Each structure stands twice: as C-alpha cells, then as structure tokens.
Amino acid sequence: MARLSSFLRNPFSFLFTSSSKGERVATYVIREHERGRALAEILQDPYVRNRCTDREVARLLDRPEIVHALGEAVVVPERERRG
Secondary structure: HHHHHHHHHHHOOOOOOOOOHHHHHHHHHHHHHHOOOOOOHHHOOOHHOOOOOOOHHHHHHOOHHHHHHHHHHHHHHHHHHHH
16 A cells, blocks of 8 residues: 555656666676676677667666766767667
8 A cells, every 4th residue: 555655646756766677787787898798799698688678778878887887988989889
C-alpha cells in the first residue's frame, strides 16, 4: 500500500530515478575499459547490446561517470561516430 500512496503523491517520480539497468551497464563498461578494452569493442559486447537500445547507448555515453572514468578523448569520438 505504501507504493500506491507514494505514487499518488508524485505520479512522475519515475522520471527522476536512475535506471538500475543503466547503472549496471555503466559499471560493466567502466570495468571492461579499465581492463584495457576499447570502448567501441565493449559497446559491441552481447551484454551491452542485449540490454541497451541505440538510444540508451547514446545516453550511456553522456553519463558523467562514464566520461570521467574513460575520458572525453575516448567518449567524444564514439559519440560522434554513432551520430
């Protein structure tokens, strides 16, 4: 019942929560990059492709933790390549 009452208080709260799926994929991308893999290669992994649409991958590349961990020099060219 608590969920219903919290939903009724703020029916658009889901718009402001972060996706746990997105967080898991971001963690995966960062971990694999730290292991020495290229970003383009990581984004082609079945783990990423099965969990993210092209639009979600684009949003993933905008996440501050991804940009911070991988660096703009890695992320920006991949963003531009995906258009």
